[in-house]
Amino acid sequence: MTLAIVLVVAAVVALALIVRFTISARLQIADSSSTQALQPVDIEAFRNLADPAETEFLRRRLPPAEFRTVQRQRLRAMAGYLQIAGRNAATLAIIGQRALASGDAQTAEAARRLVASALLLRRNTAFALLKIRFALAWPHAYPAGAAFLSRYEKLSAAAMLLGRLQRPDVPVRLFAR
Amino acid sequence: MLQAHSWLWYYLWGTPQVLLFGLGIWLCGRGLWRQWPAFLAFAILGSSGEMAVLAADVIPSVPAQTFWRIYWVVLLVGSLLKFFVIGEIFSRVFNPYPAVSRVGRILVSGFGAALVLTAALFAAFAVRNDTNRLIFGFHLLEQTVFLIESGLIVALFLFAGYFRLSWDRFAFGLAVGLGLSACEQLAAWAVVANASPSSHGRTLLEFLNMATYHVAVLIWIYYLLVPGKAVAKSAVSLPEHNLEVWNRELERLLQQ
Numbered sequence: 001m002t003l004a005i006v007l008v009v010a011a012v013v014a015l016a017l018i019v020r021f022t023i024s025a026r027l028q029i030a031d032s033s034s035t036q037a038l039q040p041v042d043i044e045a046f047r048n049l050a051d052p053a054e055t056e057f058l059r060r061r062l063p064p065a066e067f068r069t070v071q072r073q074r075l076r077a078m079a080g081y082l083q084i085a086g087r088n089a090a091t092l093a094i095i096g097q098r099a100l101a102s103g104d105a106q107t108a109e110a111a112r113r114l115v116a117s118a119l120l121l122r123r124n125t126a127f128a129l130l131k132i133r134f135a136l137a138w139p140h141a142y143p144a145g146a147a148f149l150s151r152y153e154k155l156s157a158a159a160m161l162l163g164r165l166q167r168p169d170v171p172v173r174l175f176a177r
Numbered sequence: 178m179l180q181a182h183s184w185l186w187y188y189l190w191g192t193p194q195v196l197l198f199g200l201g202i203w204l205c206g207r208g209l210w211r212q213w214p215a216f217l218a219f220a221i222l223g224s225s226g227e228m229a230v231l232a233a234d235v236i237p238s239v240p241a242q243t244f245w246r247i248y249w250v251v252l253l254v255g256s257l258l259k260f261f262v263i264g265e266i267f268s269r270v271f272n273p274y275p276a277v278s279r280v281g282r283i284l285v286s287g288f289g290a291a292l293v294l295t296a297a298l299f300a301a302f303a304v305r306n307d308t309n310r311l312i313f314g315f316h317l318l319e320q321t322v323f324l325i326e327s328g329l330i331v332a333l334f335l336f337a338g339y340f341r342l343s344w345d346r347f348a349f350g351l352a353v354g355l356g357l358s359a360c361e362q363l364a365a366w367a368v369v370a371n372a373s374p375s376s377h378g379r380t381l382l383e384f385l386n387m388a389t390y391h392v393a394v395l396i397w398i399y400y401l402l403v404p405g406k407a408v409a410k411s412a413v414s415l416p417e418h419n420l421e422v423w424n425r426e427l428e429r430l431l432q433q
Contacts, residue, residue, distance in 0.1 A: 003299060007324070007367030014327045015360035021334040022353050025344060090341045097343045119276040119340055126339070 038091055039084045046081045049074050072136055079132045086125035093118035181380045182234075189387035190231055193394040198224040200398055215261035216351065223258055226251035245311045252315065256322040262351065263329050269348040270337050281336050285329065292328040296321040303370055316370040323363035330356035350400020354393035361389040 048054060055074075059067050092114055099111035178185050201220030204210050210217040233239045233247050267285060271278040300317045330352055337344065344352075365382040368374055374382065 001372050003302060003304075004367045004371035007299065007320070007371070008364045010324075011327060011360045011364035011367070014331045014363075015357065017331050018334055018353065018356040018360065021338050024338070025349065093341045094343075097341075115274065116276045119274055122340055123277055123280055 038088050041085050049078045075132050082125045082128050089118040089121040193391045194224040194227045196394050215265040219258040219262050223255045266348045266352050269345045288332045292325045296324040319366040320370045323359045327359035327363050346405045347400050354396040358390050358393040362386050
């Protein structure tokens with residue numbers, strides 16, 4: 001009887017998940033403006049947090065207990081940045097997939113690159129978040145952020161290119177004047 | 178009306194099979210079998226098998242043991258084909274995106290292996306409640322198959338949802354129908370295999386299984402025959418306002 005209850009509960013949870021994904025997928029198709037807002041990520045701050053030299057400096061300067069506390073706070077901040085970057089990647093993946101059907105070959109190619117970069121970043125942020133969860137339990141290990149930063153730069157460039165191709169009338173500034 | 182071997186019973190058993198067979202023929206006629214070979218095989222062979230079981234149930238000269246043996250074979254073949262269909266859906270959803278198709282394949286394979294192990298554990302701990310080994314084994318196999326099937330479908334939805342992948346319309350309908358049917362049947366067969374319901378209770382669960390499968394087949398027909406709303410894909414552009422904010426961060430990055 002217990003096995004039956006466990007399996008029935010599992011089936012109900014699975015069904016609820018399927019219904020939820022069905023509804024959200026339908027809403028995503030129906031509402032083309034549903035893409036959530038892109039949120040800025042302070043790359044400089046992230047770079048600082050992910051810098052192993054900075055971590056090493058803190059480790060040398062602080063007592064072990066204090067270092068662990070500070071390092072956990074830094075890891076939580078990193079996780080926050082990564083979550084925002086992951087959400088941005090998901091939004092750009094949706095935008096890129098919608099632009100894939102563009103009649104203009106150059107725009108379609110830019111969209112394809114944007115989707116590829118966005119999906120890779122989404123995947124990398126998931127793995128990086130897993131590493132941070134591990135590092136939170138063991139703050140002496142610090143996850144590398146270089147791969148994430150490089151991927152984020154590529155995604156940004158792909159997004160810029162697609163933006164310029166889709167709206168040539170709107171000047172998109174890549175560099176400060 | 179909710180009696181075994183009533184007209185409603187035979188309607189709910191036979192109609193989805195006829196519809197599914199018709200859908201298979203329609204797929205063949207439209208040349209879509211190249212895109213959906215596993216689903217075509219499932220539609221034709223699976224429905225034919227179920228019709229054979231239905232015939233064995235109706236023909237009085239077929240002994241009970243033979244009926245259950247036929248049902249076993251049909252269940253094994255049908256389940257195998259359904260797993261191929263899930264693989265086909267997976268390919269349709271993930272293959273256009275090389276960036277995630279490999280990791281998706283690894284994750285789903287790993288998840289599938291974990292599901293097989295879990296299903297085997299549930300089967301091992303099931304309390305034998307039927308004197309006939311053939312029938313008891315059949316119930317356990319149903320429970321095992323639907324546990325793995327529903328888990329794989331949920332994993333498929335989770336991964337595609339996480340990466341915000343756009344679905345092929347029919348692949349989406351197939352996954353929804355399979356998922357709905359698998360979850361309901363998992364619950365029903367778990368009760369039958371582990372909770373020893375009364376004969377009338379089993380009949381009601383059979384009705385529920387057949388009605389759910391009927392709905393699943395109707396979902397497949399809807400997603401295959403009714404065209405979706407055209408979405409102006411290229412009309413969506415990057416939000417200007419957000420780009421400005423994004424640009425500020427980029428400028429900081431590129432100036433370094």
